[in-house]
Amino acid sequence: MTALAPEHVTMPVLGRLSPHASRADQVAHIAEAARQIRLQDLKLVHYANAGHIGGDFSAIDVLATLYGAVLNVDPDNPDDPERDRFILSKGHVAGALYTTLAAFGFLPVAELATFLKPLSKLNGHPNRNYVRGVEANTGPLGHGLPIAVGHALSAKLDVSRRRTFVLTGDGELQEGSNWEAMMAASQHELDSLTVIVDRNRLQQGATTRETNDLDPLDAKAAAFGFAVVEVNGHDHGELLDVLSAVPFRPGKPTFVIAHTHKGHPISYMSNNVAWHHKVPDEAQLQQALDELDQLQRRQQDEEVARAAGDERQR
């Protein structure tokens, strides 16, 4: 198998639209970012012969929405003390994070070619001391939420408007540290904190239900003092609307249950537990790239139809 090389890194740097861009344009931009990130991430995992493609693909739409239009972060000033913080608690989807950070200018795209190579800065789990934009060295599960609570507390002490977002896996919520942190978030009325759960209902080897059921997750989060919102975690419009509107209840942290599918939208991966950290072979890579192309053409057709509809309404 060919090893990961510079020619496999072809993603453009997308950057952000003006905050004054229309919602439709923002959503289209996020969709394009998510598509590009998936195309690139597929190649990273295929050629590096390792990675967590299933979890990457369930989280990429959330990541693209956050970095594409929600987070107040600036690649030219990544250490701004007043930046929003995004903490990736499910650190094993580092490939998705690196690719997203590259798409939005935090990481040179060319550096993606070092993914998982000896001495690379792009370890299988993110390291903030090596990669701009990474806020915490996660990997062991159940660490991101307490860190996010600590940051939100610091913002409250500073009387700052900076916000904290943390993305956790759903299986990860089996770690008790999350629930300790949720109690503290509620106790301290941290409404600048948004927890996003990548609710793909699959963990490493089975469904969450078969393993250690989380349901009723909405009721549990509400009982822990959170304002709970459920979204389609692959619908960029829904994600944008919800993540731009937090907090929903003054004094309450927000708990966004993002319903996702592991491996989305690739037909042979989607919602298939086998794809937690399986590597697509040559044929599977080609099929996935083709499917993403077909998806893009369909979206373009829809876009044309929508624009035509708008025209008719005028």
Place this chain on the structure above:
Amino acid sequence: MTTTTAPPTVGATDAAGPIADRPRFDCRNAYVETLADLAKNDHRIVGVVNDSVGSSKLDAFKKAFPDRLINVGIAEQDMVGVAAGLANGGRIPFVSAASCFLTARALEQIKADVSYSDRNVKLCGMSPGVAYGELGPTHQSIEDIAWLRAIDNMTIVVPADPAETAAAMRWAAATEGPAFIRVSRMSVPEIFDAATYEFVPGRATTVREGDDVTIISNGTVLWRALAAAEQLEAEGVSARVVSMPTVKPLDVDAVVAAARETKGIVTAEESTTAGGLGGAVAETVVAHHPTRVRILGFDAFQPTGSAGFLLDRAGMSPEGIAEAARSLL
């Protein structure tokens, strides 16, 4: 790293008389007074506790800085993660919790969120070692130094008296990076002069000159080492006593000098014999100048008993330490 061979700040045989007869002080008082003083002058400093307000003597701090004492409840993993997040937001958290729970329950948070993430978090292990002697091995914390010593990017400080506790706190507040400071509740005599003592990480202090044998110690056992040296002196044995407040990084030069210049080394600490100060000294001696090392500490779960009783029982009474030193002559 440099070896300090200057005269000790306070000698074991100075005008204050035998060290064992001097008044004793609870280092937690120096801890809370210093923390409050630091917090007064630096708004970034916050306390983080796991309901351990009273046991850390932080009631006055809480009254003075109500917003800046963050009590996460009985939740150590959350406590250390929250501290890392506070540090991400520019604060300097002093986590203050019983050492047994802080280091054992939150070990992975200490490793990943603090050390590996290189966050400016100060971990203050209260009542470590056998301070909770009567409460048994669940609450005794003889393993904390060995556990944390295995973690990269962690300075480990075991102060021996109030002046050293205060100096270590001031150093920690002024120095970016992770640190673990052990703060005992067991009263100890003053060894260092608060007005002149300067804490430098990785630097040992020869608190008593001697050229027959060396005793390397820290924390609550240092005064016992000095008392042992007084006893040995009466027998005509010249024992050097080296105060090694920083277990990591270790003052390699001071250890090598002791190995080279005296007949052997006794280490004495309120910690497990595996992987603590004794382990660090032995590793150093083997690599640089092999000599005999007697490691005094706890080699098993300890029974119920006061801290003093357990230290004596493990061979760390002044007589026990002197006996170990004699065995190397």
